[in-house]
Amino acid sequence: xxxxxxxxxxxxxxxxxxxxxxxxxxxxTIISLEKGKYNPSLELAYRITxxxxxxxxxxxxxxx
Amino acid sequence: MPVSxxxxxxxxxxxxxxxxxxxxxxxxxFQIFEIGGNEFAGFPSLGIWIIVTGFIAASIVSITAISxxxxxxxxxxxxxxxxxxxxxxxxxxxxxxxxxxIDGIQQITVRYYLFASFLVMFYILTYMVSYxxxxxxx
Numbered sequence: 001x002x003x004x005x006x007x008x009x010x011x012x013x014x015x016x017x018x019x020x021x022x023x024x025x026x027x028x029t030i031i032s033l034e035k036g037k038y039n040p041s042l043e044l045a046y047r048i049t050x051x052x053x054x055x056x057x058x059x060x061x062x063x064x
Numbered sequence: 065m066p067v068s069x070x071x072x073x074x075x076x077x078x079x080x081x082x083x084x085x086x087x088x089x090x091x092x093x094f095q096i097f098e099i100g101g102n103e104f105a106g107f108p109s110l111g112i113w114i115i116v117t118g119f120i121a122a123s124i125v126s127i128t129a130i131s132x133x134x135x136x137x138x139x140x141x142x143x144x145x146x147x148x149x150x151x152x153x154x155x156x157x158x159x160x161x162x163x164x165x166i167d168g169i170q171q172i173t174v175r176y177y178l179f180a181s182f183l184v185m186f187y188i189l190t191y192m193v194s195y196x197x198x199x200x201x202x
Contacts, residue, residue: 024068025138028199038140038202044067 002062006034008052023047068138080125088118105177144202148195155190156183 009019016030023044032038033048040048040061049060091114094100100110107113166172 024136026068026136026141029138029140032140032202038143041067041139044139047067 001039002036002064003033004060004062005030005048005052008054008060012052014052019048019051022051068136077125077129080128081122084118084122084125086118087121088115091115091118105181140202144195144198147198148191151194151198152187152191155194156187159186 005019009016016027016034020027020030024047025044029038033040045057045061049055049057052060054060091111093111094114095109095111102109104110104113107116163172
């Protein structure tokens with residue numbers, strides 16, 4: 001799965017740790033998500049979308 | 065299932081301390097009622113060994129409580145842990161099978177407590193190594 005987490009995060013001037021704290025996961029998980037190594041659960045995907053101020057999951061996560 | 069959970073919270077620490085104290089009390093009871101009075105695993109008696117084990121457990125809990133105030137375990141870590149457990153169990157089964165085969169070729173005589181402690185150490189080490197390897201790929 002491809003993600004736009006890093007892109008959206010930088011737009012909001014948010015660090016990986018900031019995002020990790022908001023969605024209550026570790027920074028390593030955010031790193032893995034940004035690299036596309038880990039597929040999040042639906043709940044985590046929703047939380048990240050909300051934290052990045054996007055309306056739809058598809059705005060952040062792209063199924064290849 | 066929540067995306068994460070906080071560990072090393074007050075209640076968890078208290079539960080771990082309670083478990084360590086219970087182990088110590090069991091050891092004291094063994095000493096008082098003279099159960100397993102003979103030398104055990106390099107200790108004068110089974111009771112002393114259980115008491116020492118309890119104190120080691122209490123020390124580990126204290127170190128954890130001081131060093132890490134709150135730790136988050138998220139869904140990715142649970143996912144890796146689940147995979148590592150599966151790999152470890154498979155390796156353990158294969159190792160035990162291999163041990164049985166070797167025992168069939170040449171009889172292995174080892175005291176049960178040594179076998180049990182080796183087994184626990186092997187499980188922990190295999191789990192740690194497989195966790196690290198899986199973590200790198202996830």
